[in-house]
Amino acid sequence: MQKLTSLNDLKAIRKRLAKEGVLAPNKKKIRVCCGTACRANHSLQLADNLRAETQRSHEDVEIITTGCQGLCQLGPVMTVQPQGYFYHKVKPERSGDVISRTIMGGKPVWDLLFRRSLGEKPAYFIKDVPFYRKQLRIALRNNGRIDPTNILHYLAIGGYSAVEKALAAMTPDQVLDEVKRANLRGRGGAGFPAGIKWEHTKKAPNPIKIVIANGDEGDPGAFMDRSIMEGDPHSLLEGMMLCAYAIGAEHGIIYVRHEYPLAVRHLSIAIEQAEALGLLGRNILGKGFNFTVQIREGAGAFVCGEATALVASIEGERGFPRPRPPRLSEPGGGPWGYPANLNNIETYVCVPHIIEKGAGWFLKTGTAGSPGTKVFALTGKVKNTGLVEVPMGITLREIIFDIGGGIIGDKKFKAVQTGGPSGGCIPEQYLDLPIDFDSLVKVGSIMGSGGMVVMDEDNCIVDIAKFFLSFCQSESCGKCYPCRVGTYQMIEILEKITSGNGEEGDIEKLEALGKYVKRSALCGLGKSAPNPVLTTIKYFREEYDEHVREKYCRAFVCQGLGQVSLNTDICYQCKRCVDACPYEAIKESDDGFFYIDQVDCQRCKACFAVCPLGAIEIKEQPVIYIDRELCYFCRNCINVCRVGAIRETSTGFVIDGNICKKCGDCLKECPMGAIKYEKVGRILKSMAVEVVDVPVPEEQEEPIEEITLDEIRKDAEEKTCAVQKSLTFIEEFIAGPMCGRCYPCSLGTEEAKIRLLRINQHLEEAGEADILALRSIASHMRESSYCKKGRDTGRFLLEKLTSAEEEFRMHLAGICPKRECISSLSYLINQDLCIKCGECAHRCKFDAIHGETAESDSSKYIYFEIRQRGCVRCGECIKICPTGAIELISKVQEEFIRK
């Protein structure tokens, strides 16, 4: 190729191409989509087969391997010119049919035409396919028309004419004004007007500026940038050239994700060809404009899509974002300190049109605030997935139901997630919302890069929120705390909820954390990371509540929620579930049916997935409780329970709902029918609602914090023993007013508490040293605590130590003179008073009292005695004893009596 040295050369080459008939409309040609998705369906082999067939048939057909044509799901797709037939799902072996029927015969291949259903007439041309009908292609206009690896194709369809126009007749300021007037908003997510950004960069005083295209498209579910880079790389180069011309830059960098090898290949071919033709390099088209472009490959870090992190990555550093200012457009902001203009791929691709056709033309499409079109990657549970370019202001319903063809299997639409992991979930009620940058923000989501993931009733919203958050969490660079720690904590809570361990208040905690992270994270990634969680809580609160309160996931996604049971009426014993169950929880009963053992079942739902008949049912977990009116403590239920969920308390038996597996064994075993099985979890819900309605939180907690020292002193003085007094005072001080700010107080009180407990409990290591230590702690606190609270506490302790020193020493010997410290006391039965009624032995829960009740033959019975090892001094026996025979005696006295 000869280098073009002037504008006339460019015109001449276009004339030559037209003469040669490159891409002429009446010529026979087949455009085969060779985007990544169609390649996966062997479209390259299809193109090769087509080439071989044409040679064999001696037809003059041009086979063009184009970039992504949009309808990825029905690939490989192709259009056949000059008739314009649109074929889908063309397998490589069908190439012969296409050549013989359409190219040679001029008739369509019927079964390759698109039909919505068998009964309907097929769509012959691309404009008849519903997927394309509502689309308006500006950014994607060349995708699917040209061979991206051939610059002549691009020139033949009028490529580089915007650059030609700008270099010939416009000053840089005019180019800038045109873009500004068109109000082109950044397609990368935030929607900042590109013209204003360009102007900022232009105004920076540095003579050297850099143009950067951000192709680090990391959002899962978005692939429009990839399609453009693969299918129309020259448009991107042209857009960047116009930007460079407008702001006076000479260097351009395209930052491409590492995961897009094909995009890198096509871009480097495009740059090579443009340099060979003299459209890049020095003195472009003889107009004295210099511009070069380089590709930088990313290395697999999502955060590098953030502008400042991207710059760090270009410089060869770790991809950490940094606080702004300086902005990229300011001196010191861009790579190596040069001011830089950074835009999204899609933004640059729109520029050549604006320059070529004028800002007025661009303003005619879209809405007033957001003119133009936007490319969406429509994915998820829709019938037609793929790339969709629509004018701004179209409704979500039109995109999902008209273009996307509705939900797969005509299930119920649940939500649509826009803006990737940083966006939000939009529920059904907003389906008729006209979408542009501002309207999406209003409903709590963002436009983002344009990912649009549709979810149906089979998707659990909590699980989806967890998925997005865990993506952001794993991609967090770790520089700032709110993002690194906050998102981790949020995932912990979500994990808890989805595994069936959610508690009341978890959702509120999530919301609070989300708001903190949103407010305080350093970069866009962190600031938007809680968005999916916050929007789903906002719109799908009841589903969260269901997970927490009823332990039920209505989409049957979350493992560990709901109760899995087998409906024996439907089951025909194929045993698939038995094989699938990793926990061997599906067992055969005596009558030959299968049943699910709830104790072994981990609710993984593997059986649910394999059952061909739908005999496995997932229901809300039932509630099992013991009716205390009926229970007569036979302990049968305790004996039969395999998980130990039934506990004995002072008021009766209780089933621990957290441990209980709801297997129902105890139900069968109870002779009284005291165990009730409430099938509907809603009862719990109504109960839970009542609990929630009680205003527990913060307001009540505050007065507790305000406990004054006087109150504590009053409490402490109620005790009679000096050791107890000091201990109560210290314990309440630690629990209440202590702030922990100064050491004498925070460490001193803890140490004092330990020493006091030692004395109080009469432990072996208690000794004289403890009293000395207490004295020194108290005097330290009195002298050097920061505030009056601490000094007063010290003083109180010191007072007690001085006034009741003898009492402390007696404690060391195991005597509490006031008979208050339990450890230095024992219970003893005064045999003179005991009438041998046996009440105390019945009442004692710890089996510490032994003896025989009085009988007629008075010589045989054994005295009632308290076994000190078993006794925990709970006091129940004292309460029950009718004669007051049980006495408190300090240990030392007891030993004395025994001797």
Added chain:
Amino acid sequence: MKVEAIDVNGQIGRIGEILNEQEKNRGILIQALQQTQSAMGYLPEESLSQLSQKLKLSLSEIFSVASFYRMFYFNPRGKKIVKVCLGTACYVRGSKKVLNALEQEFNIKNGETTEDLALTLETVGCVGCCGLAPVTTINENVRGEITGSGKLKEIIQSIREK
């Protein structure tokens, strides 16, 4: 590609005109690491220390950069690298099941390599083929719409061969 063969000026391109020596060396660091890795399959410590001498950067700085980005590996990897996409679209269509099945089939966990260095199993955020979800890539080849067990078996077969 040998570390000695890395051409700093050639790599950095025309933008090198506006950079000093140190900035150029640093600027190509990620590219140099990528090339080393594509030649060796991973980043052996030896190559990194050679790189550190070549680019006049301390080894710790190189480690700091290499450990930040996800695509760099310090351990040898399998001959076939299978990446299961866990992007939103694939996740929604059940790619977790594909991952579980592969984990069970080859008895390795996500991110591990089989002992005979035949296979490395990984997950990826999104390969941009959401139209074909759920997607798995074997080396560079994309396999889409892995919905039934038949397709899964096909994939396991193609991983096993050679």
